[in-house]
Amino acid sequence: CENLFCPAQVRRRIVHFASRGALDIEGLGWKTVDWLADAGLVEDPADLYHLRAEDLVKLPGMGEKSAANLLAGIERSKSAPLDRLLVAIGIRHVGARIAQILAEHFGSLDALEKADEEALLGIDAIGPEIASSVVSFFSSKVGKTFVQKLRHAGVNPESKAPRRAASTGPFVGKTFVLTGTLEELTREDAARFIQEAGGKVTSSVSSKTDAVVAGSDPGSKLDKARALGIEVWDENRLKTALKKAGVVPAAR
């Protein structure tokens, strides 16, 4: 089903909106979204912001605690950083990476909405396809009303000023890939720290990769790294290097 309004698509969008890479709203999985949609409470993700506890508790499998948690999660999502919101919105070709770039470049949803293709094309890593995808989303009827609804609900985040990445040190200009499970750091944290240290984290191993950081239960990326003769780091080596670079990984 391609129609953006068919039930399956609506639910997909909502689940995506709330999913982990996006706004990370607790309590919104497929099943819950099914109930919400069946009950006619939501027609697009922005409707989440109008849900009320009274309505929620009536749903099967949803008690006071779940309702409260869900509402708290939705409330919290209003203050999510811009890049997360962009991922949540679900514009074609805009995932974590591009969202981050767009957020840093434009700083606010308003600014991005007004951007034309030319402005987008000027940005590194943005080509015609992504540019037109972004522009056509914000000029489409669906996109406009959606953004409008979000704004009404009080969602219009600005991106935090990007932390100035280190300009010297062992990470600068190097590309890292993470694989396996790290112990003390989450992948997200590890990636952030590496970036702050001036390094880059990508998602696939190639000859351009400088080092692969392998945790336990590593996947095929480690094999590829070995095959290509790329340095393999363990978590300790990463932490030591981060410390040396002046980025102290706080224990969580």
Add this chain to the structure above:
DNA sequence: AGCGTTACGCCCCGAATTCG
């Protein structure tokens, strides 16, 4: 209390697509 559902927090993979 026990059961079923869901979420969470990690993760992997492949196909398709895009950028340069």
Add this chain to the structure above:
DNA sequence: CGAATTCGGGGCGTAACGCT
């Protein structure tokens, strides 16, 4: 073309929660 990403699919163990 090579490198990198998105996207959508899946997995697994643990924990929280609502219901009966």
